[in-house]
Amino acid sequence: xxxxxxxxxxxxxxxxxxxxxxxxxxxxxxxxxxxxxxxxxxxxxxxxxxxxxxxxxxxxxxxxxxxxxxxxxxxxxxxxxxxxxxxxxxxxxxxxxxxxxxxxxxxxxxxxxxxxxxxxxxxxxxxxxxxxxxxxxxxxxxxxxxxxxxxxxxxxxxxxxxxxxxxxxxxxxxxxxxxxxxxxxxxxxxxxxxxxxxxxxxxxxxxxxxxxxxxxxxxxxxxxxxxxxxxxxxxxxxxxxxxxxxxxxxxxxxxxxxxxxxxxxxxxxxxxxxxxxxxxxxxxxxxxxxxxxxxxxxxxxxxxxxxxxxxxxxxxxxxxxxxxxxxxxxx
Numbered sequence: 001x002x003x004x005x006x007x008x009x010x011x012x013x014x015x016x017x018x019x020x021x022x023x024x025x026x027x028x029x030x031x032x033x034x035x036x037x038x039x040x041x042x043x044x045x046x047x048x049x050x051x052x053x054x055x056x057x058x059x060x061x062x063x064x065x066x067x068x069x070x071x072x073x074x075x076x077x078x079x080x081x082x083x084x085x086x087x088x089x090x091x092x093x094x095x096x097x098x099x100x101x102x103x104x105x106x107x108x109x110x111x112x113x114x115x116x117x118x119x120x121x122x123x124x125x126x127x128x129x130x131x132x133x134x135x136x137x138x139x140x141x142x143x144x145x146x147x148x149x150x151x152x153x154x155x156x157x158x159x160x161x162x163x164x165x166x167x168x169x170x171x172x173x174x175x176x177x178x179x180x181x182x183x184x185x186x187x188x189x190x191x192x193x194x195x196x197x198x199x200x201x202x203x204x205x206x207x208x209x210x211x212x213x214x215x216x217x218x219x220x221x222x223x224x225x226x227x228x229x230x231x232x233x234x235x236x237x238x239x240x241x242x243x244x245x246x247x248x249x250x251x252x253x254x255x256x257x258x259x260x261x262x263x264x265x266x267x268x269x270x271x272x273x274x275x276x277x278x279x280x281x282x283x284x285x286x287x288x289x290x291x292x293x294x295x296x297x298x299x300x301x302x303x304x305x306x307x308x309x310x311x312x313x314x315x316x317x318x319x320x321x322x323x324x325x326x327x328x329x330x331x
Contacts, residue, residue: 003030003070004207005092005175010067012046012053012231021278024050025231026067028306033174036201036208038222038239040215040254044275046231047211048179055092055177056084071175090120093168093206097180099160103152109136109163110148117170128170135166139196158189165196172204179211194221216258219243227251230276230286233306237313247315249291285317295319 012024024046031037039047052058054069054076069076071087079087088094096102104112113135114128123131129148136144139162152160161181168176178197182190198221201208210218218225218239225242227235227250235248246252253271273290276282282289285299296318298304306316 002032002073004033004072005209006030006068006070007050007054008068008070010050010054010069011065012049012058013064013066014062015064016279019279022281023063023231023278024053025281027228027231027233029226029233029236031175031207031209033207034201034205035224036198036210036218036222038210038212038218038225039228040212040218040225041228042213042275044278045228047228050228050231051177051179051209051211055088056081057088086120089116090171091173092175092177093171093173095161095164095168095176095178095181097183099157099164100152102164103160105152108149108151109155113148113163113167113170116167120171131170132166135169136163138200139163139166140192141166158185158192161185161189161193162196165193165200169200169204173206175207175209176201177209177211180213182217183213190217197221214258215243215254227254230281231278232286232316233314234287234316235314236306237310237315241310241313245310245313245321247309247313247319247321248287248317249293249319250287251315252321253292291319293319 007027007029010024010027014021014023027050029037039051041047049058053063053065056076065077071091076084076087110129110132113132114125117123117128117131118125132148133144136147141147141159141162155163164181182193185193194217197208210222212218222239225237225239226233227248229250235242235246235251242251243255246255256269257271259268271290276286284301285304288294288299291299298318304316304318306314309315
């Protein structure tokens, strides 16, 4: 299958008074129809900036973009603002991290949900309200028709997030971009939202790009995972392969830092240090100053290429970990 949405050598630069910040540094990934790609990394790794910039939600200037961002074979970066708005509103749906800041507190839920289909599909207000009520019911909101006349502050956090998901589906998008949509929710609601998106994806056949800082969230949800650090993809693999045999030291650190039921360690494992300043990235591997392995002297001065370490499994590192069975035997 061909990619529905993809980034090709995509870069984002932002000029500041203290120099140019290299936010995204040559990112390549693709997602197909019906597939879920999770993009994982710490705050500041460039995961949200790469996707939001590619879809025209980051202003230029001050940001500058290079490379390609293709939707259905068309480069979003070469489109006019109007063409990008049409693609964004009609073909790409968005679910953002905090619905209380994404929803307009002065407008009813129904008015906000009906705007996109009226503009992009030419729906009448009556038809749009009918579809909005159907989608609110589909995402599990009771008394859906009555909720159309409610304001965001009258709904709980979980219900507002469900409204955002329903709103993103109003124009039947081919791609759903979810930017840390469960971060502010409790674990029970988080699990419900994940199950909901999975069910809706199966029903509508959407491609899903799920942006998160938590590998545990996507363990049973994503088909593939791209791990980002300092604006680059440092590991890309099928989800099962990534959890079974992580190859990059950063990925291994993220996995060790996950809380685990029954864990008896006195302290939760952490990755020492902080991410590099995007205005002053290291000459070699960006993770080298924080890496506990430092197995190859090239790491300090040479950027490792993204190499296929196993079929369909890519990592940007000179380090080669032992096989999982060997590592477990020696631990």
